[in-house]
Every structure is written in structure tokens, then in C-alpha cells.
Amino acid sequence: MKNVPLADVDHVDRAVLPIGTDYPPGHVLDWHEHRRAQFLYGATGVMVVDTDDGTWTVPPERAVLIPAATRHRVRMLGVSTRSLYIEPDAVPWWPGTCTVVDVPPLLRELLLTAVGFEADYSLSGRDGSVADLLLHEIAARAPLPFHVRIPVGADLAALCREYLAAPDTGVTNAVWAARTNLSERAFTRRFRAETGDSPAVWRGRARLLAAVPLLRSGSVSEVGGRLGYASPAAFTAAFTRTFGIPPSRFAQGHRGRPPAEGL
The missing domain is CATH 1.10.10.60 (Homeodomain-like)
Known part of the structure; x- marks a missing residue:
């Protein structure tokens, strides 16, 4: 899915919803929150993510894990995102605060593949396996120190x-x-x-x-x-x-x- 609002597909019965979005330079997503956890990867550019208790700068080739129901704001600096919106029950290991992580080649390619799925992609076969593998790869990532507390x-x-x-x-x-x-x-x-x-x-x-x-x-x-x-x-x-x-x-x-x- 490309440039599809989350609200249009949030109801779909899939634990992982991949969405790719292109943003104009300097675009700001003002304060908001998602019911789902979010894995936010900038395929290009730099992102700055603010929450009430910290600021996370996301360099190129990195991503940020945003917990479900976390109020946040994102400044997009030349960014085209590849996001995963994930049911909280599917990721009980998700961090309790925003976390910047590296995105190695395998994870990057999986993300680029997943945003080509339909919202109701098949859970059996290739598409479902890619979604499962994405969660395994994200769980293996270690936190990076690109943040300060507020x-x-x-x-x-x-x-x-x-x-x-x-x-x-x-x-x-x-x-x-x-x-x-x-x-x-x-x-x-x-x-x-x-x-x-x-x-x-x-x-x-x-x-x-x-x-x-x-x-x-x-x-x-x-x-x-x-x-x-x-x-x-x-x-x-x-x-x-x-x-x-x-x-x-x-x-x-x-x-x-x-x-x-x-x-």
C-alpha cells in the first residue's frame, strides 16, 4: 500500500499493516497517536520524532519503534517512509518508549516488498511469511542512542x-x-x-x-x-x-x- 491513510485500513484483520508514504520536504505530522504500534523507517532523508518525554533523531538507514497509543509528532526532512502498523498483542516485546534501530539490508528489502501488499494480503504463503519474518527481524534489532530526554x-x-x-x-x-x-x-x-x-x-x-x-x-x-x-x-x-x-x-x-x- 502506498500513500494510503492508516484510518482507511486500520480495521483490516491483519496483525501487520505495511504502508509506504511520500512526504514533501519539511512536512510535519503534528501531534497524534496510533492504536497500533508503529515501525517507522525513512527509506530516504532524516526524521525527528518528538514525544512528551523525549526527542529521537532518525538518521538515514535507521528506523524508530513507536509504542502503541504514544502521542508523537514527526518532522520529515526529505523522507519517503516505509511503515508497519502492528497490533500490540502481536508484539508483547515492543519497547515501552520510542527506540531508534539500524535497518540492515534484509530488513530493508522486506519492508520494500511488504508495502506492495494489499491491505488484506494472504496470511498463507509468501506474503504472510514476509510479515512474520519482519517481526522476527525487528525483534533482533538493538537500540541506538539517537535521542535526548525532555x-x-x-x-x-x-x-x-x-x-x-x-x-x-x-x-x-x-x-x-x-x-x-x-x-x-x-x-x-x-x-x-x-x-x-x-x-x-x-x-x-x-x-x-x-x-x-x-x-x-x-x-x-x-x-x-x-x-x-x-x-x-x-x-x-x-x-x-x-x-x-x-x-x-x-x-x-x-x-x-x-x-x-x-x-
Whole structure:
């Protein structure tokens, strides 16, 4: 199924509903939720997924597992998706919070095949076997660290979402503390309690997440400089230490795996 609204097929008696959707650049799917769990794979581009308690950046060749009934928003940056909408009872092992995972070649090809199915595809034979194998492959994926937590408090959450939208290297703990009418010590203590990280560590990780979509159109040197790193080497070291992969893998001009035919 391609470019079919989930609402048109959600009633179909299939545990796994594959749907492929093409989005215009910069399209935002505003806050919503699904009855089913969702496996959201961007066959092209970068996605940024927000929930009430975190932000997940989904680089190329990755996907995000979204739990059923999770309120979320998605920003699509040059994205054509291949999604699976899955009955919660069929995946009791599904994570309780959004999770970014790698999409190796076999899983990618299964997704590309599945979106060609009719909504009421046969459960016996090839189509049903592909749907079953998709769940086995997803269950084997390990989580990747492309996310930051969002504080519970509305004032801290607003600071964090503002920073994610436009990272400012001039922001300090003192600046944020003043905006929340707290002493720097009290602010730091509260921030750590709500996110698990110090404000400085959180901002450093948020800057690196912001680099992922920027690398779609800029070089490692350009993006590192824009985000305040002293040199491309310093940016590369920080990015690799945090995410386990160098930023050059996502940079403009990188020759990675060729796109799947027809995308």
C-alpha cells in the first residue's frame, strides 16, 4: 500500500499493516497517536520524532519503534517512509518508549516488498511469511542512542525544545537558571533529576543530534563549525564517541549504500 491513510485500513484483520508514504520536504505530522504500534523507517532523508518525554533523531538507514497509543509528532526532512502498523498483542516485546534501530539490508528489502501488499494480503504463503519474518527481524534489532530526554516540567521542557530547534553555543547553566528563576545550583539539581543528565551534558548531546539533519546539506567541517566545535576533528571525535559512528557517514557527498530501486 502506498500513500494510503492508516484510518482507511486500520480495521483490516491483519496483525501487520505495511504502508509506504511520500512526504514533501519539511512536512510535519503534528501531534497524534496510533492504536497500533508503529515501525517507522525513512527509506530516504532524516526524521525527528518528538514525544512528551523525549526527542529521537532518525538518521538515514535507521528506523524508530513507536509504542502503541504514544502521542508523537514527526518532522520529515526529505523522507519517503516505509511503515508497519502492528497490533500490540502481536508484539508483547515492543519497547515501552520510542527506540531508534539500524535497518540492515534484509530488513530493508522486506519492508520494500511488504508495502506492495494489499491491505488484506494472504496470511498463507509468501506474503504472510514476509510479515512474520519482519517481526522476527525487528525483534533482533538493538537500540541506538539517537535521542535526548525532555524534562517533565513545562518550563524546562520549553528551554530544551527551543535549544533542539536552534542550538546556541552561548547558552550556559546561568542563562537557563535565570530564565527559570532558580539559582544555578537549584536549576542544575532539578534538571538532572528530570533528565538524568547535567544541563551541559544534555546540551552537548542535543547539539550532536542537531548535526544529523544538517549533514544532509553540509560537510563535516561546515556543520562542526556551525555547532561551535573548534575543528572538524573535535566534532568528529565527539559525534563518534556519542553515537558510535563518524559524522562523515551522514555528510553531503558520502557514498554509502545505494538507494533501493524505485526510491
